[in-house]
Amino acid sequence: MDxxxxxxxxxxxxxxxxxxxxxxxxxxLVKDEVVQVVVRLPFCLYIPPxxxxxxxxxxxxxxxxxxxxxxTEHAEGSIEVREELVVPDKTVYLNNAQIITEWIGxxxxxIQGFKGQNIELDKDPTGYFRFTRLxxxxxxxxxxxxxxxxxxxxxxxxxxxxxxxxxTLDIANYVIDLYRTVTGDGYITRISHIVIDDLRIGIPxxxxxRKQEKLTGDKFTYKxxxxxxxxxxxxxxxxxxxxxxxxxxxxxxSLERGLRPxxxxxxxLNAEVALxxxxxxxxxxxxxxxxxxxxxxxxxxxxSSKMSDTNIECLLTSGDNWRLKxxxxxxxxxxxxxxxxxxxxxxxxxxxEAHNKRSDLIHHNIEPSLEEVKKIVELNKAVIxxxxxx
Numbered sequence: 074m075d076x077x078x079x080x081x082x083x084x085x086x087x088x089x090x091x092x093x094x095x096x097x098x099x100x101x102l103v104k105d106e107v108v109q110v111v112v113r114l115p116f117c118l119y120i121p122p123x124x125x126x127x128x129x130x131x132x133x134x135x136x137x138x139x140x141x142x143x144x145t146e147h148a149e150g151s152i153e154v155r156e157e158l159v160v161p162d163k164t165v166y167l168n169n170a171q172i173i174t175e176w177i178g179x180x181x182x183x184i185q186g187f188k189g190q191n192i193e194l195d196k197d198p199t200g201y202f203r204f205t206r207l208x209x210x211x212x213x214x215x216x217x218x219x220x221x222x223x224x225x226x227x228x229x230x231x232x233x234x235x236x237x238x239x240x241t242l243d244i245a246n247y248v249i250d251l252y253r254t255v256t257g258d259g260y261i262t263r264i265s266h267i268v269i270d271d272l273r274i275g276i277p278x279x280x281x282x283r284k285q286e287k288l289t290g291d292k293f294t295y296k297x298x299x300x301x302x303x304x305x306x307x308x309x310x311x312x313x314x315x316x317x318x319x320x321x322x323x324x325x326x327s328l329e330r331g332l333r334p335x336x337x338x339x340x341x342l343n344a345e346v347a348l349x350x351x352x353x354x355x356x357x358x359x360x361x362x363x364x365x366x367x368x369x370x371x372x373x374x375x376x377s378s379k380m381s382d383t384n385i386e387c388l389l390t391s392g393d394n395w396r397l398k399x400x401x402x403x404x405x406x407x408x409x410x411x412x413x414x415x416x417x418x419x420x421x422x423x424x425x426e427a428h429n430k431r432s433d434l435i436h437h438n439i440e441p442s443l444e445e446v447k448k449i450v451e452l453n454k455a456v457i458x459x460x461x462x463x
């Protein structure tokens with residue numbers, strides 16, 4: 074370890090641990106294999122631990138999954154229910170819930186050490202007492218030349234885990250979106266990273282989630298697998314000591330001046346968070362809403378010396394002036410300012426394409442790709458930066 078406790082730099086890489094590779098049958102992989110990835114969600118989904126199969130939206134790919142509720146060490150001694158009860162119109166709770174350790178009034182800033190049996194924190198997004206272990210299953214086209222038995226090929230192995238982790242993350246977030254929509258549990262949100270417990274490659278029919286109607290007690294087999302400690306998939310990196318001095322000074326001055334965060338900037342940050350969670354819908358909507366809020370305030374600021382707030386409101390809502398494209402072009406020119414197209418036509422043309430993606434999403438529920446949304450977020454930021462020069 075370096076003698077100095079500090080390392081200066083803003084782009085510290087994520088850290089890798091190691092992969093524990095193992096074989097069950099030892100058979101050679103073929104072109105297409107069935108893969109199961111077992112991951113931990115940072116909260117509990119209250120659905121039975123049975124098999125669910127579905128076709129992934131806008132594809133013909135059949136997905137299988139099995140959720141399992143898992144107690145943590147904070148709930149030691151809680152009931153493991155073999156046959157879970159489902160009632161048509163009522164939520165089902167566990168009997169004999171009890172608090173074991175004192176909590177209320179205890180010293181300390183957290184509840185670590187608080188224990189109980191058959192209990193949970195209400196609306197807990199952290200899985201303190203219980204979380205869901207999710208097994209996902211899908212078909213995987215094995216890359217040409219990939220040999221999992223080559224123990225010296227760490228780069229290739231890590232790349233495979235990254236690829237399968239990314240796909241599993243998309244499946245998990247799709248399930249989370251549907252769950253929170255159906256249940257109304259808004260405290261559960263999409264996740265940016267997944268913690269993998271196990272990754273299994275080469276699942277035979279008798280062990281396939283999608284080819285068995287019920288959970289069976291048959292011996293579970295597969296060709297090979299990984300128990301990954303691939304921390305980059307978990308977002309592990311060196312611990313930050315402090316943000317740069319310029320940021321700390323900016324925070325201090327903002328506090329001293331009593332500044333309030335701009336709504337458009339908070340929406341920009343929300344879009345970035347949604348992007349981290351691969352939520353293309355919310356990232357697109359939040360990003361465009363950020364631009365809409367900014368341009369609204371922009372006109373009030375620019376026209377306040379000539380017009381009253383009431384007249385500005387009438388101007389912005391009359392005819393087609395409420396349209397974002399009109400506000401960024403014709404309306405600017407009408408009031409003696411250059412349009413975005415005049416300031417940067419290349420940016421304008423790319424932004425128009427992005428706006429069409431937004432329209433497809435809003436009016437037809439057609440999702441843009443993750444790469445397209447990354448561009449959308451950056452384009453809207455670029456337009457705001459351009460407007461600030463006027």
